[in-house]
Amino acid sequence: MKLKMGISKLLTVFMILTVVISIAGNRVYADSYKVVTLGGNLTNSQKEDMLKYFGVSRQDADVIEVNIDEEKKYLSDVASSDQIGTKSISCAYVEPTTGGGLNVSTHNISWVSSSMIKNALITAGVKNANVKAAAPFTVSGTAALTGILKGYETSSSGSKIDENKKKVANDELMTTGDIGDKIGKDKAAGLMNDIKKQVVQDKPKTEAGVKKIVENVTNNYNINLSDGDINKITSVMNKINGLNLNFGEIQGQLNGVTNQLKDKLSTPEAQGFFSKIGNAIKSFFANIFG
Incomplete structure (x- = not known):
């Protein structure tokens, strides 16, 4: 009798858990x-x-x-x-x-x-x-x-x-695309992401301060953009600066974009690193088979 009562209780608990899990699952779907x-x-x-x-x-x-x-x-x-x-x-x-x-x-x-x-x-x-x-x-x-x-x-x-925010986001998208026509989509996305990261973190007081960040990050990428391109990027970054985005809240997201683009060699640092590896491998096999 005790064994039957024990089994009955276990079945009851199992049924309750099943219902709870089912409800939880429905809530996740709704969310x-x-x-x-x-x-x-x-x-x-x-x-x-x-x-x-x-x-x-x-x-x-x-x-x-x-x-x-x-x-x-x-x-x-x-x-x-x-x-x-x-x-x-x-x-x-x-x-x-x-x-x-x-x-x-x-x-x-x-x-x-x-x-x-x-x-x-x-x-x-x-x-x-x-x-x-x-x-x-x-x-x-x-x-x-x-x-x-x-x-x-x-x-x-x-x-x-x-x-x-919608308008600024669309402006950022189009500006990145225009720059991408000149330096490649992935590199342009990396450039804009790195500039935005610095702008949101530093929150420059003036548009001149925003432009300085744009110029510094662009120089780090070792790319040549026209004054018009620099001004176009500065304009959209100044708008982003005006949104007062919380760096602590979006830092992880911005870093996520950086990590995603690393695999596509979007930065000159990454390109240089893999270029050195490639040259080393070529030299290794040349020494073996040469």
């Missing part, structure tokens, strides 16, 4: 509710293809559309009409999470890189989310950030983002 934004100018077939690519259906994700007017709202002051285009094509998958930082990937996005998007999201104040920017065919991706931010705000776990 990370998924949103997909679709370019308003896509065909119905293309929209369905994008949902399949993101691995969601209209039943398990909030699906919304982004139109060209929304894109122009944030890009018209920082991008040319050619860069903006006339149609809304870019799509995004956004899943806010309770931890894990920002995980960003791209598909069929040619001009904007995942690191550039990640940098802009940090500026906008997004801390934790799984993000995918994509399109059914190759596009520049200049408007991807607009869809991502709209998706984040729409999700149950996201929050309203200050309009000024």
